[in-house]
Amino acid sequence: MIIDVHGHVSAPEGLYAYKANLLAHRGYHGRGKIGISDDQLRSAVETGGGRHGPSHLDHLEIAGIDIQLISPRPYTLMHSEEPAKIVQWFIEETNDLIYRICNLYPEKFKPMAGLAQTPSTTPKEWTKELYRCVQELGFVGTLLNPDPYEGLKPPPPLGDKYWYPVYEALCELDVPALIHSAGCRPPARESYSLHFIIEETIAVASLLESQVRNDFPELKLIISHGGGAIPYQIGRFLPAAARSTDGDTYYDRLRTLWFDTCLYTQESLDLLLKTAGTDRCLFGSEKPGTGSMVNPKTGRWFDDIKLLIDEIDWLTSDDRNAVFENNAKKLFHI
Amino acid sequence: MIIDVHGHVSAPEGLYAYKANLLAHRGYHGRGKIGISDDQLRSAVETGGGRHGPSHLDHLEIAGIDIQLISPRPYTLMHSEEPAKIVQWFIEETNDLIYRICNLYPEKFKPMAGLAQTPSTTPKEWTKELYRCVQELGFVGTLLNPDPYEGLKPPPPLGDKYWYPVYEALCELDVPALIHSAGCRPPARESYSLHFIIEETIAVASLLESQVRNDFPELKLIISHGGGAIPYQIGRFLPAAARSTDGDTYYDRLRTLWFDTCLYTQESLDLLLKTAGTDRCLFGSEKPGTGSMVNPKTGRWFDDIKLLIDEIDWLTSDDRNAVFENNAKKLFHI
Amino acid sequence: MIIDVHGHVSAPEGLYAYKANLLAHRGYHGRGKIGISDDQLRSAVETGGGRHGPSHLDHLEIAGIDIQLISPRPYTLMHSEEPAKIVQWFIEETNDLIYRICNLYPEKFKPMAGLAQTPSTTPKEWTKELYRCVQELGFVGTLLNPDPYEGLKPPPPLGDKYWYPVYEALCELDVPALIHSAGCRPPARESYSLHFIIEETIAVASLLESQVRNDFPELKLIISHGGGAIPYQIGRFLPAAARSTDGDTYYDRLRTLWFDTCLYTQESLDLLLKTAGTDRCLFGSEKPGTGSMVNPKTGRWFDDIKLLIDEIDWLTSDDRNAVFENNAKKLFHI
Amino acid sequence: MIIDVHGHVSAPEGLYAYKANLLAHRGYHGRGKIGISDDQLRSAVETGGGRHGPSHLDHLEIAGIDIQLISPRPYTLMHSEEPAKIVQWFIEETNDLIYRICNLYPEKFKPMAGLAQTPSTTPKEWTKELYRCVQELGFVGTLLNPDPYEGLKPPPPLGDKYWYPVYEALCELDVPALIHSAGCRPPARESYSLHFIIEETIAVASLLESQVRNDFPELKLIISHGGGAIPYQIGRFLPAAARSTDGDTYYDRLRTLWFDTCLYTQESLDLLLKTAGTDRCLFGSEKPGTGSMVNPKTGRWFDDIKLLIDEIDWLTSDDRNAVFENNAKKLFHI
Amino acid sequence: MIIDVHGHVSAPEGLYAYKANLLAHRGYHGRGKIGISDDQLRSAVETGGGRHGPSHLDHLEIAGIDIQLISPRPYTLMHSEEPAKIVQWFIEETNDLIYRICNLYPEKFKPMAGLAQTPSTTPKEWTKELYRCVQELGFVGTLLNPDPYEGLKPPPPLGDKYWYPVYEALCELDVPALIHSAGCRPPARESYSLHFIIEETIAVASLLESQVRNDFPELKLIISHGGGAIPYQIGRFLPAAARSTDGDTYYDRLRTLWFDTCLYTQESLDLLLKTAGTDRCLFGSEKPGTGSMVNPKTGRWFDDIKLLIDEIDWLTSDDRNAVFENNAKKLFHI
């Protein structure tokens, strides 16, 4: 069985037309309603033909994914837009759609929330939606954007106490957060997609030089996209950690976090699994998404990660089960 | 016959989902394509049931409108977003959709353009799309937003030479511009809808204290929504004009502009027609739009302006023909 | 009898020389004193020949005004200057001069205050001068500037709780406020005079979409210059109000405010009186002021509003009395 | 005979009321006119009783001043206000008044100009008024403000080539400039009066470490108030100059400038005359002004500088004639 | 033979005391001189005992490095400090010291330059020092900082034409640049060391989505620290490149750049060599530097990269020679 912890919702156009409208009227028309029917929801999941080719369900089928955790598409979340209420409305509506889709396909999808992390509201306020989603709607976890300013100015890093109200809520609810940034505004040099990698890199570095792992030993943070640059650049961090007095190597610290496998080359997956350990990695594909294209040279989908993992020969059967299924079950209680 | 010079396109959700996507990826996915079929275009115009009740075509039918000039919905135009190319893409795509709709209903709709008036590009550059629309696609006029910063900081006012490249293009192409602002960003105190009124007020005041009417005697500028506050507040401007040496009263100056009738009360229409003269007013309803609701006390649509004009008893038959039809025909060559 | 609720003080040059000096030394010379004698005060009111032609008293005589409420000239109030103390000094000195003038002409003038609404002080602090003027000096009301930043950045709108300390003081003292903005700094596109219209427009819109009318049912706010654009543009606001659940039309809401008649054309006065009702309009002329010029075509003073109202034929005698006299008496307790 | 090179005009209140009005309407009323009669000008000069006690003429009489060069009061010049045209209008009007006063008292007063040094205009543009004043109106010199930003941000220092167009005009016209700053805006810590001292200090330091003295050997710059801090702090500058290769000591450099005697203690005058030399000092009193008060302990006017110089015993008769009269005659050609 | 292309100079304290002094006096003491003797230079290279333990030469000995290319220590370069001249002075002095050290140890060290990339000067101006170093002093290459603002705001990315003057100079001189950022100012979340990784990541992504490889086919850019995150995250970039029309895969594009081996774990080196190819990798250790500590668990130096490469079993002898020696010889002409 394969559980994919990193999937994003395929929603009908109506959701994004709703968002465009919020950005146009800036809240003056009120929250309004999204008139999306269950049929439209099903169609969004079951119909292919667009940018990604096959339908969402077909993608899962092709890649052998049995269960996928689906969250809002991060780059659409617009945390830094004003006024805060339009961000809140959009994210709540998105969570509600995810809830409905998961109810339509209870065997296939599990819901992951987005939070309205607007700069003018506090982390404590952000958790209200987390409580609603988990306690009222049965969500199994949430996205957490380490950069609510979306690239414009540096927020407090994840190791800062600024973030503790979120960590407290995660621990109290016993759900994981998938660390994943959202948009990236001009005049940044990087695309939102590269911004993900940068933010994950800063997130890991900040967390591992902070006291978070000591202050929240039960906290479950999963770093998207295989941890940004850190597993590859880990050598740079080994000496400073070796000088510290707590006796932990940087490898020890790294293994207080979890990582998804959302990397599309075998060499990278090999490095990740060796560096973080198979007990700290969870299958994640972001499918359908950035990697959903057939490699013209191999005929394989770039984002068919299962095939890549299958070919890593040093993995034991237990290793594979852990990465594909058991780690996710334990973390998400599914 | 009734020609409505102030209508906005009713587009399928796909257009706005496309816009939302541009704002999310900020251009990194490239321009992409809007996959909207002719059937979807027809459905957007012929199907009712949403915010405005009846379909667009039904609205025109109910209100007795024979021909409507349709432009992009101004509050969706997002002139101030970055990078400029996403604004350009969206507005060009919108113009293309308008072109297609007008071709589907050639007897009913005539196309009016939107221009990508981004702060980082020049007015000269904005006119490139105007030339394309008029010369290649047969558009009969264009919107012109006097506030491309969308409320954040003051742009040069319409009387400033900054705007002359646009006026030159309008004169060369012999098409009118409908002065109409677009969005209004936080932390402004006003909604985009009130921002329209403010911008039109400033536009008229600036134009009439400038040399534009002398430098461009052939320029055809139509002020939306009955000229903002100016016809009502005209008394405030009479003394200063009377002191000037050119011999024109402020009424004379006012009558170098045109005004649409997009006001929803009889007293206001009466004041406008008396103040600007029936030879300077053009029927405009913005239908379906802000006023598309049935007044529960009268059973009439708030935006059924024809009924209101019909009840103004001092208008001659020629006056009515001018406002309803002839002025528009002359100005737009239709 | 005619009571003009919108007049501004005609002060000797010494007051403005004092202001110029404050702006030059920025408070370092201390508050100083304005050495203006009663004779100078009388001369400022009784001597003509300047920009406005006849003397202030002659203007009132010509226009048939029996009593005028005089406040500081708003465009001189410089609320946004720093340090706050120079604003406070100037406005207190101005109020004191108004007090002296009203004592010299007790049958002709009634005092209206200005408040030092500086951005670095709180609305609560602003009311201290209001209490002094009303309780110690017998003032009958006050100006209230909805834009203390004078055009540079948006302040909280009048519907915001930011303003409640002022409303509480007005209710406790049972005096009206005349909503009237002051200066307008570069690089704004509009003159201070047009800024008045814009600010009144935003003021009405904000108040009528807020809870102020419910939270302060006894509050008496008079909107200058006939309410900016709103009576003319009221149609734009009818549908949204009709959708709201409180059962009030936008006309009902509008009639929780008062309006002066400071408009200089008959069509506008007609529209205002019909739209707001004669029980909500007060005679106001701003005389001598912007409109104080003889129309070369008619030989009438532009700002002779009484003549214009006299010619509105549908007004009853009671209507005229209300507008000219009775509404003011009731509101101001004079 | 005593020639006072540092006097400022005593103008009627009308001039400052005019200025206050410009600041209030920001140019929207146009330039307007100052209706000041010759009688009012005479009264402003011949009538005492205000802040400074005796009349301006009486002050000169008391202090034994035969001829005084009068310029605008610097702290009123508001160089940093916007739009630039109101600054220009005010300064031109002030220069015109000075011209008229000097024509009324041709034996007593000689005119010195002010320049509209606004940040949005260039030094080249500033000189237009200098040419007008000198060539058309017979002015003998001008003020020059080293800080047109009035304390808000650092302008280029006087040694910078930015200022060369002004120096070229001064040399071409063969007139001196009195270096004297104007206003000082919040949130500066210093009063405008202390700002004078600071600006003169920076001015001398910048000039003497620059190439100005080499590039403009004919340039005549007089530093107000005895040179700020420099003559007292000169020791601090001697070593660096001694290290330079041009062979000039800092004393040599200092003596390429001129200094007025506007200091009110004998010790300071003594130091100045010794440090700069009697051939580089010109009698200047700023009378009536900051020092125009009778010292209660001595019964003397604080600003009676002649008395103080008289008591410096080491001065020869030639020295005294140079400082009181001859240096000024030579520099100003009077 | 082992050539290390990524070494930084070990300079005497006098160099940094000189820098501290420049930052303190901001250029007012002039450029001054660094009085460092050859003995002090030798001592800095040959004496150990500090942060890094053994001496610089001993480090090379231990690690088996025969020749090292030494450049300024990047994190000391302070490109964003003002005024620009102090940056220029410091960097020129540093280059001169490097030149002297290389002359003292001509068999051991080859010089690499730093450039004064200050925000207030142009890339064209930066190249002046490059020409001096290469043409007059025989330098073999240079550092190039992709982020001269040191983290405060985004500069144009390396794919932008802004950088073309530098690329032109590199091509004309036929020398490589080592892409390596410098400082990282507060309030950034990352250390300068992590900033290196982020900047290299952005640098590669920007270069490979631009036309630089086509416009400068001879350009030799070496990315420090194994290319930041890109070789590990390469899967993310494969699909977009596969969609492009030029027929190059992202691997093809990647191989238009060079990479150093400055990574301290065998898994990472393995991934880099496989991903970029042994013909595109150059031995680089940054020794002595961040990694210069003995791993307490293994007894090895963290930055002994030769040992790690030796243990990668799939490398052929030619591969090893290429990485250790031949690629560097070809690129640097040494």
Next chain:
Amino acid sequence: MIIDVHGHVSAPEGLYAYKANLLAHRGYHGRGKIGISDDQLRSAVETGGGRHGPSHLDHLEIAGIDIQLISPRPYTLMHSEEPAKIVQWFIEETNDLIYRICNLYPEKFKPMAGLAQTPSTTPKEWTKELYRCVQELGFVGTLLNPDPYEGLKPPPPLGDKYWYPVYEALCELDVPALIHSAGCRPPARESYSLHFIIEETIAVASLLESQVRNDFPELKLIISHGGGAIPYQIGRFLPAAARSTDGDTYYDRLRTLWFDTCLYTQESLDLLLKTAGTDRCLFGSEKPGTGSMVNPKTGRWFDDIKLLIDEIDWLTSDDRNAVFENNAKKLFHI
């Protein structure tokens, strides 16, 4: 006996290399250690040959100085750098070095502290180091920088209550503060050295127009460099003080402060001693420092202030003892 209250430490290059390093890594390497031996400290004090010629001890010998109070070199203090901790580390390390040097030469040097006056910390927090230095290390006083922003924006002036926590600590500890600014950042027009003079000028003016002398009658503030411009410009301040009601002349106020003699010309020293009084002046030379050069015309050191004072003939023997020795002993309890 001569006690010099204004000396700055001569420290080994290692201190400034340490500072340069802090500015480069911005705290990421941690505080680290300065490995400076006692021999290096002795060498820094006893070895000449640099910028100032003779050694520090020789300078004192030449100038006849028996005891010198040494503080950090102010222009190196970088109060405005971020993050605050690097400022704190550097200043604490500097204080510790001063302590060690004073212990090595207990007859020659007495320690004066520097405080980490960073903009992001409070004056209360700054005093922690003052308590440590005085109570634990026996320091006799401290520097106090009136401009912790180092020229970028105006801080609260010394007369403001913002500074009271520092004054309270000084009084409680019964130690004097030497008012002395530090760096001066671009784009200021003045060098740090001229900035000292400006800051001292503003400091005195602010203190003497405030209530500090009344609120802290025991406070001992010494103004460096002879009080900036104030003793020379004192005439400007006499009239306003004479108008005040407290009966004190400005001379009285001035004499609530102390002044050092750090001026390098006899005329200036003469003026200072007359103006402030010999009981308020303390010998201070800043030696070796700005003035440490031999005047090529006289063969004397510019900063040999004792020679200059010796030549002031009106001083009594008691006056000389007070200035050279007794005032310092009393104030500093040495």
